[in-house]
Amino acid sequence: MNRIIKDMRAPVCEIFYSIQGEGIYAGSPCIFVRFSGCNLRCEWCDTKYAWDTEKAHLMDVKDVYAEVKKFGCKRLVFTGGEPTLYDEFMFQFMKNHHFLHFLETNGTIFPEKSISFFHHVAVSPKMEHIKEDVIKKIIEKNHNIEFKFVVKNEKEIDKFMELAENLSLINFPLVFQPLFEDKDNYIKRTKKITEHILKMWANFDVRVLIQQQKIIWGEKRGV
Numbered sequence: 001m002n003r004i005i006k007d008m009r010a011p012v013c014e015i016f017y018s019i020q021g022e023g024i025y026a027g028s029p030c031i032f033v034r035f036s037g038c039n040l041r042c043e044w045c046d047t048k049y050a051w052d053t054e055k056a057h058l059m060d061v062k063d064v065y066a067e068v069k070k071f072g073c074k075r076l077v078f079t080g081g082e083p084t085l086y087d088e089f090m091f092q093f094m095k096n097h098h099f100l101h102f103l104e105t106n107g108t109i110f111p112e113k114s115i116s117f118f119h120h121v122a123v124s125p126k127m128e129h130i131k132e133d134v135i136k137k138i139i140e141k142n143h144n145i146e147f148k149f150v151v152k153n154e155k156e157i158d159k160f161m162e163l164a165e166n167l168s169l170i171n172f173p174l175v176f177q178p179l180f181e182d183k184d185n186y187i188k189r190t191k192k193i194t195e196h197i198l199k200m201w202a203n204f205d206v207r208v209l210i211q212q213q214k215i216i217w218g219e220k221r222g223v
């Protein structure tokens, strides 16, 4: 193992094995490596516990591999927080270990070294923090992408669809994920969002997908 790998450590919030609860791979068994730290502060973020890098475990590539190999699963998701803060770490990991690597990102930082190694990338742009140049570069370097938009209402869907049309994201699967605030309102919100998609956007590659993990386990960490 070379010196860069040996010395490089990244703050890891948690590593766990579960099903992917979101997006087009929902239902697939995956190992999750959740990094700590995020460059954004979304009000409705459901992983605020991953913001604080002070509380994280500093791990090197070897430590992470030792943990993930125990699960015997071939799909590995780098999530956060914002994993693209750790581009070099992910690059070194993927160069040395052979999983089907997935990335979940907010699309505001271009992971120059690692981007082309991912089997699949889920980009979840936040309306107040769209980085068009970063999104364009991601699309250029990796073609296995889905765009996932967390939405509260019909107006937000229309805004994201406008963005998708302007940036040619309509060539990729577009996932609308209703914002989960509490279980009771979730079904109501999902129904409204679904009806709007059926009425307005049915001829695009769109899907309304819920967060399965929250329905199965509630708002728990590590699932």
Ligand code: SF4
Binding pocket: 038, 039, 040, 041, 042, 044, 045, 046, 047, 048, 080, 081, 082, 106, 126
């Ligand atoms: S980008 Fe994602 S992890 Fe970061 S604050 Fe927003 S929702 Fe949370």
